[in-house]
Structures are given as structure tokens and as C-alpha cells.
Amino acid sequence: MSKKLINAIADMKEKEAVSIVEEMVKNGSSPMAILDAVREAMDIVGRRYEKGIYFLPELILAGEMMKKINGIIKPEMEAAAPKGGRGKILMGTIKGDIHNIGKDIVTFMLEAHGFEVLDLGVDVPFEKFTEAIRDFKPNVVGLSGFLTLAFDAMKETITAIKNAGLRDNVKIMIGGGQIDEKVKTYTAADAFGKDAMAAVTLAKNWIGG
Amino acid sequence: MKIIGEKINGTRQRVKSAISARNAVFLQDLARKQAEAGASWLDINAGTLPEREPEDMVWLVETVQEAVDIPLCLDSTNPAALEAGIRAAKLTPMINSISGEASRLEEILPLAAGAGCPVIALAMDHIQIPETCGERFAIVQKVVSATRSSGIPDQQIYIDPLVMALSTNIESVNVFIETLKAVRAEYPDIHFTAGLSNISFGLPARSYINRTFLTLAMVAGLDTAIMDPLDRELQAAILTTQLVLGRDDYCLNFTQAYRDGVFSDR
Numbered sequence: 001m002s003k004k005l006i007n008a009i010a011d012m013k014e015k016e017a018v019s020i021v022e023e024m025v026k027n028g029s030s031p032m033a034i035l036d037a038v039r040e041a042m043d044i045v046g047r048r049y050e051k052g053i054y055f056l057p058e059l060i061l062a063g064e065m066m067k068k069i070n071g072i073i074k075p076e077m078e079a080a081a082p083k084g085g086r087g088k089i090l091m092g093t094i095k096g097d098i099h100n101i102g103k104d105i106v107t108f109m110l111e112a113h114g115f116e117v118l119d120l121g122v123d124v125p126f127e128k129f130t131e132a133i134r135d136f137k138p139n140v141v142g143l144s145g146f147l148t149l150a151f152d153a154m155k156e157t158i159t160a161i162k163n164a165g166l167r168d169n170v171k172i173m174i175g176g177g178q179i180d181e182k183v184k185t186y187t188a189a190d191a192f193g194k195d196a197m198a199a200v201t202l203a204k205n206w207i208g209g
Numbered sequence: 210m211k212i213i214g215e216k217i218n219g220t221r222q223r224v225k226s227a228i229s230a231r232n233a234v235f236l237q238d239l240a241r242k243q244a245e246a247g248a249s250w251l252d253i254n255a256g257t258l259p260e261r262e263p264e265d266m267v268w269l270v271e272t273v274q275e276a277v278d279i280p281l282c283l284d285s286t287n288p289a290a291l292e293a294g295i296r297a298a299k300l301t302p303m304i305n306s307i308s309g310e311a312s313r314l315e316e317i318l319p320l321a322a323g324a325g326c327p328v329i330a331l332a333m334d335h336i337q338i339p340e341t342c343g344e345r346f347a348i349v350q351k352v353v354s355a356t357r358s359s360g361i362p363d364q365q366i367y368i369d370p371l372v373m374a375l376s377t378n379i380e381s382v383n384v385f386i387e388t389l390k391a392v393r394a395e396y397p398d399i400h401f402t403a404g405l406s407n408i409s410f411g412l413p414a415r416s417y418i419n420r421t422f423l424t425l426a427m428v429a430g431l432d433t434a435i436m437d438p439l440d441r442e443l444q445a446a447i448l449t450t451q452l453v454l455g456r457d458d459y460c461l462n463f464t465q466a467y468r469d470g471v472f473s474d475r
Contacts, residue, residue, distance in 0.1 A: 056376040056411025098336045101377060101411065123336055148220070148256055149286070178220050178256065186258065 001029065002037040009041035010048075012058055014065050021069050031076040038069055042112035050197065056101065063108050087207035090138035090170075092120035092129060094153040099146035102176060102196075106142060109196040115203060126160035133166045139207045142199060143189070145176040154187040162188075171206045173199060210427060210447050211250075213282050213303070213402065213435040214243035217273065219256020219265070228255060228265055236269070237276035244277040246438035250303050251277065253294070254284035263293040270297040282329075282435075288316040295324045303327045305435075306369065307356075309334030309348035314355050322359040329367045329402055330356070332388060338371055342387040345370060349392050353399070363398040367433060372403050375418065376411030382422055386429045393430045405436040405443070420446040428454065445471055 001024055008017035024034055045062045048054040089110055093103050100122050110117050118136050120128055133141065141161070143154050154174055161167050174189040175198070184192040193199045216239050219225045227235040240251055251273060255265035262285060270281060282303040283294040295302060304321045306329040307313050321328045330352045332345035339345050349368055356366055370388035373381040389401055408422045409415035420442055423434060427450045436443055448471065452463045466472065 052413075055413060056374070060377060096336060098338070101374070148262075149259070151258055178225070 001027075002033060005034070005037045006041045006044070009038065009062065009065055010044040012061055014061065014068075017065050018068055018072070021072050025073060025076060031073040034069065034073050038066055039112060039114065042066065042108070046109055046112050056105075059105060059108060063104065066108075066111070087139040087203070088116045088118070088136060089140045089142060089203055090118050090120065090129070090132050090136055091142045091144070092124035093122040093144045093146075094150055094157055095123060095125050096153050097145045097147050097150050098122040099144070099176070102146065103142075103144035106144065106175065106193075106196045106199045109200050110142075110203060113200050113204070115207075126157050129157055130160055130164040130166060133161065133164075133170060138170060140203050141170045141172045143172065143174045143187075145174070146178070148178060150176055150179075151183050151186060154183075154189065158188050171202075173202050175199060210431075210451060211433045212246075212248045212438050212447075213250045213252050213305075213433060214240075214246075214248035214438045215252050215404075215406075215435050216243055216437060216439075217251060217269065218254040218284070220254065221256075225256060228257065228269065231268065233272045233275075236272055240273045240276045243438045244279050246444070248279065248438040249433070250280050250282040252282045252284045252305060252435060253302075255290065259287060262287050262290040266290040266294040267297045270294050270302075274299050286313060286317075288320065291317060292320055295320060295326065301325055301327075303329065303367070305329040306331050307352065308332075309351050310336075314352070318355060318359045318361070322361050325365075327365045327367060327400075328356065328361065329369055331369045332371050332392075338373060340384070342384055342391060345384070345388045346391045346395075349388075350395070353396060363396055364400070366396075367400040367402040368392050368396075369402050369404070372405075372408050372422070374410035374412075375408055381408065382425065386425065389426070389429050389431065400433060401431045402433040402435060403431060405434045416440070416442050419443060423447065424450045427451075441471060 005017060005020045008020055021034055042062060045054060049059050091103055091107050093099055107117050107119050118132060120132060143157060145154055158172055172189045173191045173193055174187060175193045179192045191202050193202055217224060217236060219228050243251055253269050253273060255262050255269055257265045273281060280300040280302055281298055282305050283291055284305040285291050291304060304326045307317050308331040332349050333339060334348050370385045372385045375381050403426060405419055405423060409418035412418060423443060423446055448463050448466045451457050452460055457463055
């Protein structure tokens with residue numbers, strides 16, 4: 001069953017994947033087994049994307065399938081063990097910028113690699129980041145931004161985190177179309193990444209796993 | 210159909226390096242090539258940190274107009290950079306861009322009106338691109354009433370109905386064309402533009418998507434595009450579409466382009 005589920009997700013067969021999950025739940029499969037299969041399938045999808053076999057729409061559809069499946073097994077999960085054995089990551093596109101594609105890809109890849117990710121969405125005000133650091137207690141914060149105005153917004157977001165006394169609790173990585181070493185220094189982030197895999201590597205190095 | 214050449218954009222890595230190294234030769238070559246390929250304007254985007262942008266914009270304008278004698282299209286949301294760019298420009302530049310966002314209208318419209326600049330206006334306000342034609346049309350109405358009251362004639366306005374990536378929104382072109390037609394019906398004198406390459410972001414075989422979109426948009430009334438003038442396939446698509454739409458008397462532009470080797474023969 002798991003194998004069939006992995007293949008259905010990896011081969012973009014949404015209806016089939018959903019009905020397999022429903023059947024697995026009915027037959028008493030553990031939600032963890034289903035999640036493991038989803039994770040493995042996501043890994044395959046991610047690798048196909050990196051190799052240029054899959055493209056952005058497949059990535060988005062895979063994300064949709066993951067959301068749907070999560071919805072189906074959520075009731076079963078409530079009682080189950082906490083997920084995210086590899087630590088917690090807070091993601092968001094900074095204030096004044098609404099580019100979500102890059103951020104969504106990074107979020108997707110981080111989840112596929114077993115991190116628990118809270119995505120605050122786009123155009124996220126500074127105080128929303130500081131609040132979420134207090135409540136969600138992430139190990140890593142990822143700031144995304146595509147526009148040049150992102151440089152200042154990232155700098156100000158990181159300053160706000162510092163002023164809230166939370167800077168030492170988190171590692172901060174930034175990314176986006178025009179982010180480089182200079183921008184990293186300007187914003188006082190800990191690191192920048194060129195692509196989604198760089199975010200995974202950074203997170204693994206910081207958190208372990 | 211007129212082309213706004215997109216290549217001098219500091220968000221592209223090589224251009225960014227050339228701007229920070231003050232590599233005039235590279236950028237002037239880029240300007241010349243685009244002008245020779247038939248661009249009517251050259252988009253100029255410094256893409257640098259805000260405090261450096263006015264200085265970089267002036268240097269870019271001066272550098273590019275040493276090489277070409279076509280007008281520039283100053284691409285920035287930073288009023289200080291735009292003002293400096295307008296002052297440095299020999300020919301009246303186009304402004305890219307205003308939107309329905311109040312602060313941008315207040316800060317940028319007076320600059321454009323004062324210098325008699327054509328203006329690109331995006332069919333969005335604040336920073337969120339509206340999903341539906343209705344919302345976009347409402348923003349365009351707001352923008353046009355602002356441009357009219359600041360004394361800019363409709364002929365100087367270039368509406369960008371906004372094209373999102375098909376990879377993330379499959380209805381993107383339908384909404385674009387619906388918006389364009391609605392604006393055209395209401396404001397017959399207004400022009401249109403679009404950032405062409407965005408449509409195919411995240412997909413393979415992008416050139417096919419760009420060409421087909423351009424053709425459909427031209428049928429609907431798109432009359433300028435922000436694109437790469439050196440893209441021969443796109444140029445061929447424009448020539449062919451104009452021919453098929455009956456906008457090429459005696460097919461002269463088409464046959465001349467053929468003689469110039471624009472179309473690869475099988």
C-alpha cells in the first residue's frame with residue numbers, strides 16, 4: 001500500500017493518492033506510515049525537480065496533495081507523536097514583498113527533508129515574525145524576498161528580532177532572486193542561500209540531522 | 210507593436226556586476242545590440258540598494274545614452290532615483306512604473322507630469338496582484354483618473370494588465386486578456402504593455418509559451434511589450450502576427466525581415 005501511495009504521489013496522480021490514503025486510514029494504517037510514504041514521495045518529487053524532469057507546476061501539485069493528505073489524516077494525527085524530528089523552521093516573505101514561489105519551494109523542500117515548517121505567508125510584518133519566534137520557538141528563521149526593497153525590509157526584520165531580545169535564539173537565513181554575500185552582510189543575517197537545497201543544507205548544518 | 214528592451218536590469222547577475230564595477234563597455238554593448246534589434250525604448254533598472262540607486266541610475270542613464278539615441282524607460286519605484294534619472298536623460302524617458310498604490314501616485318505622478326513622461330501603470334495597488342479582471346479594472350480606473358487630473362493625456366499611459374506565471378496560475382492569460390479588453394473598451398486612447406517572460410516562469414520550452422502569449426495578446430490589443438529584442442523567435446512572432454492581422458501593407462515588413470534572415474528557412 002505504502003509503495004502504491006509513494007508512486008501515486010510521485011507520478012502526480014492526485015485522485016489515486018487520495019483514495020489510497022482513505023483506504024489506508026480505513027484499514028487502520030498508522031498515520032506515521034502514511035506520512036513516511038508522503039515524505040518519501042516528496043523526496044522523489046524534489047529530486048525530479050532538481051534534475052529538471054519536473055517543473056514548478058508538479059511541485060505545486062505535490063504540495064497540494066500533501067496538504068490534502070494531511071487533512072485526511074489530521075484527526076488520526078492529533079494523538080500521534082510530534083513530527084519534525086529535525087527541528088523547527090519559521091518561513092516568510094518579508095514586509096512589502098508578495099513573491100511566494102521561491103518561499104513555497106523552500107518550504108516544500110524543508111518539509112520533504114523532515115523539518116517542521118511554519119509558513120507565515122507573504123508581506124509579513126516585523127512583529128509577526130517576533131511573535132511567531134516566541135510562540136513557535138523555531139531553531140531557524142528563513143526570510144524570503146525578491147524585490148530590491150527586500151534588502152531594507154530584511155534588515156529591519158532582523159533588527160526587530162534583535163530588539164525583541166530573540167536574536168540569539170535563532171539562526172537566520174535569507175534568500176531570493178538578488179540576495180548575495182553583500183546583502184547578507186547588510187541585513188546581518190547568518191547566511192544566504194542560492195536555492196532551495198541550500199536552505200536544506202544550512203538547516204541541517206545548524207540543527208543537525 | 211513597439212518593444213521596450215529589458216536587458217539592462219540590475220536584477221540580472223551580469224548586469225549587476227557591470228553596474229557595480231562601472232563597466233560601461235559591457236552595458237553600452239547591451240544597449241547598442243537592443244537598439245539595433247529594433248527596441249523603441251531601453252528599460253533601465255539599477256537594481257541596487259536604495260541609498261545607492263539614484264547615483265547608479267544617473268550613471269546608467271549617462272552611460273547608455275552615450276551609446277544609443279533612443280529614449281530610456283526608467284524602471285524604479287524609488288522617486289529619488291526616478292527624479293535623478295529624468296534629470297540626466299537627454300530624451301524624455303518613460304517611467305516604469307506607477308500603480309494604484311497611493312504613495313506611488315503621489316510621489317511619482319508629479320515627476321512624470323512635470324517632465325512630460327509616458328508612464329507605465331500596473332493594474333494593482335499596494336503589493337498584492339488582484340486575481341480577477343474586475344478588481345484590476347477598478348484599479349486602472351482609479352489610476353487613470355489620477356493621471357488625467359495630473360494633466361497626463363491617456364495617449365501617454367501604458368497599462369500593464371499584469372501577467373502571472375502560468376505555472377502557478379493557469380488562468381493567468383485569460384485574466385490578462387479580459388482585463389486588457391475591458392480597459393481598451395473604456396479608454397480607447399490608452400496603450401498597453403506587458404512583461405513578457407514572466408508568463409513562462411517555472412516551465413520548460415519557455416520560448417513557445419512566450420510567443421503564443423504574445424500573439425494572443427497582440428490580437429487583443431497589446432501594442433508594446435517589455436522583452437528581449439534579441440530573441441529572434443519573438444521578433445519573428447511579432448512580424449508574423451502583424452502580417453496575419455493585416456497590419457503589414459503588401460507584406461513588406463515580413464518579406465524584408467525574411468531577406469534580413471530573421472526567419473530560419475527549412
